[in-house]
Amino acid sequence: MIQWYAETLLRYGVVAAAIVGVMLLTYRGLRAAGVRREAATGFTLILPWFLGFLIWNLFPLAASLYLSLTNYNILQTPEWVGLANYQKLIGEDQQFWASLRLTLAYAALTVPLGLALSLLAATLLNQGVRGVGVWRTVYYLPAVLPAFVTALLWRLMLLPTQSGLVNTATEPIWSLFGDKGPRWFLDPNTVLWGFVIMSFWGVFGANTVIMLAGLKNIPKDLYDAAEVDGAGLAAKFRHITIPQLTPTLFYLLIMGIIAGVQIFDQGLFVRVPRENFLNVYLYTQGFTFFNMGYASAIGWLMLVIILVMTLAVFRSSQAWVYYEGDVRR
Amino acid sequence: MNTRSMRLAGLTAAMSLLITACGAAESTPSGSASSPSGSAPPTGQAPAEKVTFRLTTWAGEGEAAELQELVLDKINASQDEFEIIHEAAPADYYTKLQTALAGGTGADFMWLSQEYVAGYASRGALLDLTEPLAGIDSAVANVDRYFPDVMQTALYQDRVYGLPWISQPIVLYYNPELFDAAGIAYPDATWDWDTFAETAEALTKDTDGDGTPDQYGFSANGWPPVHMFIWQAGGEVITPDLKSSPIDSPEAIAGAEFYKRLIFNAACCPTEDTIAEQGFSEMFKAGTVAMFMGGASDTFESADGEALDIRAAVVPMGPESRTTFAWTGSTVVNATVENPELAVKALVALTEGIQRWKIVSPNMDLATADVILASFPEKWQAQKSQQVDAILEATKDMRSFNVIPRQQEWDDLFWREFQDLLYHDQGTASDLAAAARANLEALLP
Numbered sequence: 001m002i003q004w005y006a007e008t009l010l011r012y013g014v015v016a017a018a019i020v021g022v023m024l025l026t027y028r029g030l031r032a033a034g035v036r037r038e039a040a041t042g043f044t045l046i047l048p049w050f051l052g053f054l055i056w057n058l059f060p061l062a063a064s065l066y067l068s069l070t071n072y073n074i075l076q077t078p079e080w081v082g083l084a085n086y087q088k089l090i091g092e093d094q095q096f097w098a099s100l101r102l103t104l105a106y107a108a109l110t111v112p113l114g115l116a117l118s119l120l121a122a123t124l125l126n127q128g129v130r131g132v133g134v135w136r137t138v139y140y141l142p143a144v145l146p147a148f149v150t151a152l153l154w155r156l157m158l159l160p161t162q163s164g165l166v167n168t169a170t171e172p173i174w175s176l177f178g179d180k181g182p183r184w185f186l187d188p189n190t191v192l193w194g195f196v197i198m199s200f201w202g203v204f205g206a207n208t209v210i211m212l213a214g215l216k217n218i219p220k221d222l223y224d225a226a227e228v229d230g231a232g233l234a235a236k237f238r239h240i241t242i243p244q245l246t247p248t249l250f251y252l253l254i255m256g257i258i259a260g261v262q263i264f265d266q267g268l269f270v271r272v273p274r275e276n277f278l279n280v281y282l283y284t285q286g287f288t289f290f291n292m293g294y295a296s297a298i299g300w301l302m303l304v305i306i307l308v309m310t311l312a313v314f315r316s317s318q319a320w321v322y323y324e325g326d327v328r329r
Numbered sequence: 330m331n332t333r334s335m336r337l338a339g340l341t342a343a344m345s346l347l348i349t350a351c352g353a354a355e356s357t358p359s360g361s362a363s364s365p366s367g368s369a370p371p372t373g374q375a376p377a378e379k380v381t382f383r384l385t386t387w388a389g390e391g392e393a394a395e396l397q398e399l400v401l402d403k404i405n406a407s408q409d410e411f412e413i414i415h416e417a418a419p420a421d422y423y424t425k426l427q428t429a430l431a432g433g434t435g436a437d438f439m440w441l442s443q444e445y446v447a448g449y450a451s452r453g454a455l456l457d458l459t460e461p462l463a464g465i466d467s468a469v470a471n472v473d474r475y476f477p478d479v480m481q482t483a484l485y486q487d488r489v490y491g492l493p494w495i496s497q498p499i500v501l502y503y504n505p506e507l508f509d510a511a512g513i514a515y516p517d518a519t520w521d522w523d524t525f526a527e528t529a530e531a532l533t534k535d536t537d538g539d540g541t542p543d544q545y546g547f548s549a550n551g552w553p554p555v556h557m558f559i560w561q562a563g564g565e566v567i568t569p570d571l572k573s574s575p576i577d578s579p580e581a582i583a584g585a586e587f588y589k590r591l592i593f594n595a596a597c598c599p600t601e602d603t604i605a606e607q608g609f610s611e612m613f614k615a616g617t618v619a620m621f622m623g624g625a626s627d628t629f630e631s632a633d634g635e636a637l638d639i640r641a642a643v644v645p646m647g648p649e650s651r652t653t654f655a656w657t658g659s660t661v662v663n664a665t666v667e668n669p670e671l672a673v674k675a676l677v678a679l680t681e682g683i684q685r686w687k688i689v690s691p692n693m694d695l696a697t698a699d700v701i702l703a704s705f706p707e708k709w710q711a712q713k714s715q716q717v718d719a720i721l722e723a724t725k726d727m728r729s730f731n732v733i734p735r736q737q738e739w740d741d742l743f744w745r746e747f748q749d750l751l752y753h754d755q756g757t758a759s760d761l762a763a764a765a766r767a768n769l770e771a772l773l774p
Contacts, residue, residue, distance in 0.1 A: 074431045075452035095745075161606040186601055273749060287424045289738045290448065 023047050068296035074286075078293060085297035096298065098275035100305075105192055106277065107260030110199040115252055117200060118207030123241070125208070126215045136209050143206040147265030154198040155270045158184040166197070191272045198266055207252055214248030215241070246321040250313070257309050261302060278302060380411045380668055382675050384660075385429075385436035387422040388415075400682035404675075411675045413438070430454055430663070437666045438676060441491060443482035443657040443729050444736040450485035451734035451774075456662040458489045461673040468694050469681040470673075476655075478728035479691040483659045485734075491659030492676060493691035494683040497624035498655045498727035499553050500641045500719050501525075507532060507544065507619040516620065516642040518722070522561075522587055525620075525645035529597035532619040545599050545618045549592040550609055553622040555748060556730065557654040559584030561647025566743065567731040567773070574739075574769040576747065577762035583648060585751060585758040592752050624656055625701075625720040626688050628709050636708055641716035643723050655727035657691065689724055696724055735772045742769055 023044050030040035068085055070078035089096050125135055142150070157165045160183040167174070167181040174181040184194040222240050231239070267277035275281075278298065286295030388396055397415055405412040416436060418425045423445070429435040441449060449455050462470045472480055472489055476496060483491035501516050508515055511532055516525070529546030536543045556566050564581030567574050575581060593601045599612060613621040614629050614637065622644060629639045644653045660680055666672045684690040688701045698717045705713050733739060746765035750756050756764075 073452055074427045075449070075454045159606050160602045163606045183602065186605060273753070274745065284741075287427060289735070289741075290427070290452065 019048055019051075022051075064296045064299060067293050068300050070293045072293040072296070073290040074292050075290070081293070085294050086301070088294070089297055089301060095275060095281065096278075099278045099281040102192060102275050103261055103263065103278040104305075106195055106199075106263060107257060109192070109196045111253065111256035111260050113196070114200060114204060114207055114256060115249060118204050118211050118252075119245075119249075121204070121208045122211035122215055123237075125212050132212075136212060139205045139208045141205065143202045145202070147202070148269045150198065150201050151266045151269040154194075154201065154266075155185060158194050158197070160184060160186060185270055185272050188272075188274045191274075194270075195263075195266055198270075199263075207256075210252060211245070211248060214245050218244040243322045247323060250317050250321045253313055254310055257313065258306055261306050261309070379409065380671055382411055382413045382438060382666075382672060383416055383436040384413050384438040384679065385416045385418055385426065386440040387419055388417045389419040390417075393417040393419075395686065396683075399686050400679065404678050404682055408675075408678065411671055413675060413679060433665070435663050435665070437663050437672055438679065439661050439663065441659050441661050443659070444732055444740065446483050446491050446659055446661060447485045447732045448734045448736060449661065450488075450490040454664055455490045456664050456666060456669055456672070458491070458662065458673060458676070461669065462489055462492075462677075465673065465677055467677050467681070469684065469692060470677045474693055475691050476693060476696075476724065476727065479655055479657050482657045482729045482732055483661075491661040492680040493657050493659045494680050495626075495658045495687040496655040496689055496691035496724070496727060496729070497626055497657075498689065498720065498723035499557065499622050499644060499653045500625060500716070500723050501644050502613070502621045502623050502627070502629070502639050502641050502716075504613070504616060504619050505638060505640055507616065515640065516645070518643055518646075520642070520645040522645055522647055526587075526590060526597065529591065529620065533595075533597050542595060542599075543617065545612070546597045547591060547620045548598050548604065548609060548612060548618045549588065549622075550601070550604050551592075551744070551748065551752070552609070554654055555585055555588045557644070557652065558588045558647065560652040560654075560728065561644075561650050562587070563647075563649035565731070567733060567739070569731055571731060571733050571774055574766055574773065576743075576769065577759065577766050580649070582758045582762060585747075585762065587647075589751055589758060625716075625723065626704075628705075628712065636712045639712060639716075641719040643719055643726070651726045653723050653727050655724075655729050657729045658687075689720060696721070733772065733774055735774075739769060739772045742772065 026047055027040050027044040030043055031037070035043070067078060069080060069082060071081050071084075072078035121139065125132060125139075129135060156163070158167075160167055160181065162168055164184075166184075170181060182190040182193065184190050218241065222244070223236055226236050226240055262279055263277050264279040264283070267280040268283065276284075279302070282295045282298040282302070285291045285298060384401075386393070386396065393415060401413055401415055426435065426439060435454075446455070462472065468474050469492065475493060479493055479496040483489060483493050503516055505515060511534075513528060513531060516528070520528075525547075532544065532546035533542050534544045535541060559566055559576070559581045562580045562584035564575065564578050564584055566576055566581070576585075591598055593599075599607070599618070604612070607615070607617070610621065610623070610627075612618045614631065629637045631637055643651060645651075660676060660683070662669070662672050662676055684692050684695050685700060686704055688704045690696050690700060698721060701717050701720060702710065702713060730736070742765070746768060747761050750761050751758055755761070
């Protein structure tokens with residue numbers, strides 16, 4: 001065992017030495033080609049990252065695009081099938097559309113609700129609360145928990161019987177309607193809401209901390225000037241806080257959309273009836289059914305969906321995101 | 330040599346090192362391996378060192394320790410041609426397996442559950458063992474000595490691709506204390522479906538009068554598999570020739586409807602919500618369920634670790650047969666193993682070791698009461714000695730699935746388009762079966 005670790009350590013050392021060697025070679029080559037010293041140094045220093053990007057990002061990306069056009073089943077050489085995977089996905093695969101609907105509905109609910117709740121919490125924390133550092137930590141703690149731990153925890157909390165804390169706590173409300181409460185992950189009609197509630201656990205905390213940082217950056221003199229002009233709390237919030245916070249909201253919106261469409265861990269660890277999220281469907285096709293070519297096609301369609309949504313938000317940002325120093329045309 | 334030349338020489342050496350480091354032959358992590366995985370000594374020479382074979386399994390910590398101590402250590406000590414090292418992957422086993430095979434780093438031996446052998450074999454990942462096994466004089470290598478309905482799970486297109494090491498028939502476990510309290514006779518071979526369902530209802534009781542049962546006669550949640558009841562009624566889900574899925578036949582409908590009569594029906598069994606809250610097998614161990622269908626090697630202990638008084642009977646008789654489902658696992662050999670002849674020899678030794686450790690052995694010669702009881706530690710002897718007769722009786726009626734290469738997709742579809750909807754009152758068995766059949770048959774070879 002010790003020998004194995006020693007060999008591994010030696011390989012790390014050799015690779016590191018070789019990378020340094022390649023960097024030196026690159027530097028000498030660039031200088032010999034007449035590149036200025038400062039530029040050559042810059043290019044040389046980003047070389048390790050660039051190599052990593054080529055090997056670990058660009059190559060797999062290109063490979064998955066190629067595989068999406070094949071019938072690759074993991075264990076055999078892929079055979080070219082053209083656009084057949086995409087045609088089947090879009091034209092025949094009802095489960096794909098069901099998964100897509102669930103995923104988009106999840107993103108459509110969790111992103112705005114998460115933003116609204118975290119804005120509310122951040123605003124409260126920004127009211128001169130003592131020990132704000134402690135509160136920030138407390139709010140951020142859930143976000144550092146592994147997603148599967150959160151998923152298992154919430155699966156227990158959302159049990160439909162007396163062990164489910166959520167239903168037990170809200171029992172008086174449900175009993176008013178003569179009901180026992182939702183069955184959450186056991187009922188296809190309430191699965192989505194179970195996941196939405198679960199999402200607040202992590203997103204709420206992380207967003208709140210970022211939002212709080214955004215609030216702290218708003219110049220106080222803007223509020224002072226508004227008060228002099230007789231503005232109330234609501235007017236200040238609407239005309240100063242929100243506009244000044246739009247770059248933060250814009251960032252959180254983009255990240256929220258990407259995370260919402262890519263949701264995976266929660267869906268994998270909480271067994272639900274019928275359809276699951278798109279990423280879980282992709283995983284199932286690739287790693288359970290051996291249809292890696294088909295799974296790659298799902299991945300590329302997901303990329304297109306995220307790209308279209310992100311571009312739409314970017315396009316709309318000109319109308320609602322305010323950057324200090326910007327001049328509106 | 331000038332400075333420029335020295336730099337160039339140094340850089341060339343660095344590049345060589347990088348290439349060498351990236352392309353170095355894989356070493357075995359055990360440190361005890363004396364030659365590359367599955368590699369052979371030069372032909373015509375006496376083996377100077379043992380050939381190392383890698384075995385990957387889904388064994389958890391305790392199971393892996395037992396495998397090492399009870400099987401591998403003995404084999405490795407008795408063999409001078411090879412040794413087998415174990416690489417356990419208890420979490421996400423099949424994903425790791427596929428990824429390793431795709432990357433060319435798959436182990437030489439792999440455990441596969443019955444649903445997977447045909448899929449891996451059809452994709453060319455497994456070594457065809459038909460001829461190599463025929464040349465070995467051993468009961469373990471003789472496929473005719475295996476229970477035929479179990480052995481067929483390791484075949485693909487009539488070729489042998491694995492050696493089964495376990496075939497666990499489902500038996501009916503029961504809690505005698507609950508039967509005695511209700512004054513009901515214990516289950517036996519005279520029971521049929523009606524006796525079973527009526528007894529399950531009689532043992533379901535609301536002891537505290539709150540309108541919800543506190544004790545149930547039986548429990549089902551998709552386990553035991555509905556296939557078993559369809560077989561007992563004379564039906565099939567996939568025919569032996571793998572050409573059709575007649576789940577809408579009158580026999581198959583009868584089996585499915587009987588299962589529907591039990592599952593999540595509060596008159597005899599816990600609801601889905603109750604199972605989610607209290608746990609499926611945990612309810613039986615806790616004494617809130619009187620009868621439970623489980624595999625032959627299941628053991629039952631109380632919360633404080635004491636072996637419970639749980640007895641066993643064969644499953645109730647269906648309209649046509651008492652067929653019981655047998656979960657089966659096989660060890661298969663990687664198609665790219667470097668020394669196939671020695672690998673098959675090692676596979677036979679490994680399988681024999683496992684067949685004496687796991688019960689019930691799919692090899693008829695080892696499916697005996699002595700072997701079964703010897704495979705359990707002292708703690709379980711009293712419990713298993715009361716169950717062993719029923720287990721042996723069940724082996725006469727056990728069978729496994731008829732497996733197709735796309736079995737995982739078929740299972741998923743069978744659950745989504747038939748079972749799940751049936752169990753949640755989304756249609757009748759006949760309507761759902763008629764609607765699902767065409768999609769299921771589209772996945773057949």
